[in-house]
Amino acid sequence: MSTESPLKELALHDITVRFGGLTALDNVSLRVAPGRIVGVIGPNGAGKTTLFNIICGFVQPTSGSLTLDGQPWRPRPHHLNRLGIARTLQGVGQFAGMTVLENVMVGARRRRAEAEAMAALERCGVARYAAAHPGALPYAIRKRIELARALVAKPQILMLDEPAGGLDADEIGWLGTLIKETGTTVLLVEHHMDLVMSVCDEILVLDFGKPIALGSPAEISENPKVTEAYLGTAA
Amino acid sequence: MSQFIYLTFDGLSRGLVYAAFALALVLIWRAARIVNFAQGAMAVAAVYVAYSVTNATGSYWLGFVVALLAGMVLGVTVERVVMRFVDHSSPLNGVVVALGLVLILQGTLGILYGNEYLPVETPFSRDAFEVGGVAMLSRYDLFVIGAVGTVVVALTLLFTRTAVGLRMRAAAFAPDVSRLLGVSVGGMLTLGWALAAAAGSLAGMLVVPTELGLHPTAMDVVFVSAFAAAVVGGLDSPIGAVVGGLVVGLLLSYVSGYIDVTVTPMAVLALLVVVLLGKPGGLFSSSKARVA
Numbered sequence: 001m002s003t004e005s006p007l008k009e010l011a012l013h014d015i016t017v018r019f020g021g022l023t024a025l026d027n028v029s030l031r032v033a034p035g036r037i038v039g040v041i042g043p044n045g046a047g048k049t050t051l052f053n054i055i056c057g058f059v060q061p062t063s064g065s066l067t068l069d070g071q072p073w074r075p076r077p078h079h080l081n082r083l084g085i086a087r088t089l090q091g092v093g094q095f096a097g098m099t100v101l102e103n104v105m106v107g108a109r110r111r112r113a114e115a116e117a118m119a120a121l122e123r124c125g126v127a128r129y130a131a132a133h134p135g136a137l138p139y140a141i142r143k144r145i146e147l148a149r150a151l152v153a154k155p156q157i158l159m160l161d162e163p164a165g166g167l168d169a170d171e172i173g174w175l176g177t178l179i180k181e182t183g184t185t186v187l188l189v190e191h192h193m194d195l196v197m198s199v200c201d202e203i204l205v206l207d208f209g210k211p212i213a214l215g216s217p218a219e220i221s222e223n224p225k226v227t228e229a230y231l232g233t234a235a
Numbered sequence: 236m237s238q239f240i241y242l243t244f245d246g247l248s249r250g251l252v253y254a255a256f257a258l259a260l261v262l263i264w265r266a267a268r269i270v271n272f273a274q275g276a277m278a279v280a281a282v283y284v285a286y287s288v289t290n291a292t293g294s295y296w297l298g299f300v301v302a303l304l305a306g307m308v309l310g311v312t313v314e315r316v317v318m319r320f321v322d323h324s325s326p327l328n329g330v331v332v333a334l335g336l337v338l339i340l341q342g343t344l345g346i347l348y349g350n351e352y353l354p355v356e357t358p359f360s361r362d363a364f365e366v367g368g369v370a371m372l373s374r375y376d377l378f379v380i381g382a383v384g385t386v387v388v389a390l391t392l393l394f395t396r397t398a399v400g401l402r403m404r405a406a407a408f409a410p411d412v413s414r415l416l417g418v419s420v421g422g423m424l425t426l427g428w429a430l431a432a433a434a435g436s437l438a439g440m441l442v443v444p445t446e447l448g449l450h451p452t453a454m455d456v457v458f459v460s461a462f463a464a465a466v467v468g469g470l471d472s473p474i475g476a477v478v479g480g481l482v483v484g485l486l487l488s489y490v491s492g493y494i495d496v497t498v499t500p501m502a503v504l505a506l507l508v509v510v511l512l513g514k515p516g517g518l519f520s521s522s523k524a525r526v527a
Contacts, residue, residue, distance in 0.1 A: 056415060081417025089415075095408040098401075106405040107416035110398045153417065 007034030007156045007185050008069050008084065010055070015064035017050055017209075024050040026209040027064070032157070037179065037186040039196040041220075042206035043229060048189040049090065051206070052161055055187075056080060056087055081107065084156035088146045088163060094134040100145055101130040108152045120152040121145070124178070139166050147178070157185045164192040197221065205229065237369040242492040243485065244363075248376040250484020251383040252442045256461035257468065257476035258390065259435035264470045265407045266427035269318060269329035270462075275454030276340035277313065277432055278439030281306035283344055285440060286353060286449055295358045302440050303433045310432025314425050341451040352448035361445070379441050386434055387477055393430075394473070403427060460487065463503045467510045469517025478518060482506070 010032040017025040025047045032038050040048050053059040055066070057075035066073045068083070080087065086107070094103050104117035121127040124144040134142050143163065150158060160179070164172045172195055179186055179199045190196050196203060197217040205213040205220060207229040213220055220226055256274065263271045271277075284305040289298030313336065321329050359374035372380075394400040405413040406423035413420055438461070443453050464483040468475025483503060490502040514520060 058411070077411070077414035078417055078419050080415060087415050089412065093409060093412045095405055095412070097408060098404065102401055105398075106401055106413065106418065113398060149416065 009034050009067075010085075010157055010185070010187075011067045011070075012051075012054070013065045013067065015051075015054055015061045015066070017047070017054065017059060018062045023209050025054070025061075025206075026211075028204075028206070028209075028211050029064075030204055030211075030214070032185055032187055034156075034185055035183070036201045037188065037199050039188045039190060039200035039203040039217075040206065041190065041193075041196055041203060045208070046206040046229075047209040048206060049161060050209075052087065052159055052187075052189060055085075055159065081153050084153075085159065086150040086153055086155035086157070087159040088150045088161055090161045090165065094142060094145060094149075096133070096135045098133070099130065100126070100132050100134055100137075103134060103145060104149045104152050107149050117148075117152055120148040123151065124148040125174075140168070140171050143167060143171075147175075151182070155184060157187065158182060159187045159189075161189050162191060163188070164190055164195050238492060241363070241370045242488045244372050244376060245492075246485035246488030247481060248372070248379050248484070249442075249445075249488060250464075250481035251379055252438050252480075253457070253461045253464045253483050254477040254480025255383045255386055255434050255441070256438035256457060257465035257480045258386070258473055259431040259438065260462060260465040261468075261470060261473055261476040262390075262427050262431035262434065264465075266403070266424050266431075267314075267318065267329075268323065268326070269321070269333065270326075270470070271431070272330055272333035272458075273313065273336035273340065274431075274435045275439075275458035276337040276344075276451070277306065277309050278435040279443075279449070279451060279454045280309060280340050280344060281432075281436035282355070282439045282443050282449055282453070283348055286348075286355060289356075295356065299358075299440060302436050306432040306436025306439075307429040310428040310430075310435075311425055313432070314428035318428070319421075319424075344451040348449075348451075350451065352450045352453075355444040355449050357444045375445075382437060382441060386437060387473075390430070390434075390473060399423075399426070459500075460484075460503060463507055466517055467506060469514075469520035472517070472519035475517055475519030 012028060012030045015025055015028045016023065028051065040051060042048055050059060054061055055075060057077045066075065095106070100121065101114070101117055104120055105113045108116045118127060118130065121130055124147050126141055126144045126148060129137060129141060134145055143166065147163065163175055167175065172192060176195050176199050179188065188196065188200060200217055203215065203217055203220045204211060205226050212225045212229060213223045259274055260271060263269055281302040285298035285302035288301045289295055317332060317336065318329065321332050323329065357375050359378050361373045361375045363370040363373045365371065394404060402413070402418045403423045403426065405416070406418050406420040410420045439454055442457050443449050446453060460483050461480065464479035465476050467482060468479030483506065486502055486506055487499045490499050510518060
């Protein structure tokens with residue numbers, strides 16, 4: 001994927017988020033170096049999506065800060081696209097009353113929006129559905145459209161929220177290849193371990209909002225704390 | 236037969252005014268999920284501005300243009316200053332605030348201009364052309380058709396052919412997803428209110444001269460008919476608003492011509508009951524597919 005300026009570095013510093021009595025994120029720090037593929041994993045309710053919502057500006061941290069290229073940064077959802085940050089949603093979240101092409105065009109830059117949207121659909125192998133309405137299409141196709149919509153603005157940081165959910169093994173294989181080939185920084189929240197282990201350079205493990213491990217896939221798979229979080233305390 | 240032809244043309248001409256006004260209601264409903272009960276009072280305020288400008292300058296057209304601009308400014312102001320802060324947890328909140336706006340606007344206009352009906356001129360003759368002794372359309376009817384037709388075509392092009400229109404639709408469908416895609420949802424909302432208020436003001440400019448004259452409550456009855464038109468068409472559908480407007484216009488024209496003008500409110504109610512019993516979402520409801 002072409003990028004006009006150097007990739008940006010995104011970092012979270014000691015982020016804590018409390019919703020009433022619940023601590024959704026507890027002192028989480030993460031540096032996403034340019035061009036790296038960083039996975040965020042953890043059991044359900046670990047705070048993975050909250051982490052994404054912090055970066056997108058949907059949720060404000062109770063304490064802690066974010067930086068973009070070292071500069072203090074307060075994210076706002078509708079500025080992300082301009083800053084080169086794109087995010088897919090867990091649900092597919094497509095506009096039901098629009099065609100697939102129009103859905104993708106919303107995220108494109110205004111000039112040449114249609115051509116860029118077609119190119120993104122092409123890239124995700126779903127160009128032939130351009131004129132269809134997404135509601136009528138199978139889930140796996142809609143997932144690909146969602147990816148095309150995230151890729152259309154040529155993001156420098158791509159945030160994928162459970163992109164493999166509901167996909168079969170072949171689709172996940174295709175997805176892994178696409179993620180590795182984007183050439184952008186990728187932040188990946190995912191339950192599918194094989195995908196995470198095969199594409200990520202680095203993995204952050206959250207458990208009840210607390211960061212319990214950070215390292216390469218090999219380090220993470222051998223970390224006893226991670227096994228414990230996923231499988232319960234060893235007997 | 237000649238009466239039928241006359242009533243049909245008269246109904247279409249009135250129906251187009253209802254269509255423009257219903258479009259205003261639909262635009263705001265789609266963008267903000269608010270039925271703008273203040274639309275009538277806002278439109279009247281714009282017509283008063285036109286009245287002042289025309290009286291001061293002698294130019295109907297200057298007043299006409301200023302009315303549309305004033306309508307836009309009022310729409311933006313109402314959205315930015317009032318509606319943006321309404322708690323949307325209950326749909327009634329927006330309705331109550333809108334009704335409050337009606338009282339404020341009508342009260343202010345009454346204080347400024349008085350509560351008498353002021354005569355308003357039309358730019359073209361309202362005498363109908365006769366073809367073979369049958370009264371057809373007037374020049375003014377043609378002006379109404381041209382003006383509303385222009386608005387409908389312009390809005391259709393905006394929503395289906397432009398990036399801004401696409402973003403406005405996206406923002407109305409799913410605000411959070413749109414934000415992630417870089418759409419300024421607040422900006423689109425303001426733009427929606429501006430366009431809607433301009434369409435409402437146009438309807439006011441077209442209809443007030445054909446009624447009793449200019450009065451703070453001059454649009455109240457029009458509001459009821461246009462609201463019925465929007466509901467009949469399906470509050471979500473711009474095409475429904477146009478079709479609903481024409482249906483209501485024709486119905487009112489036939490009922491007042493063949494039965495009695497006093498029966499027309501009953502006729503609108505009956506139409507609402509029949510349509511809503513058969514298709515609760517309106518004729519062009521979005522439950523299956525949205526248009527534009």
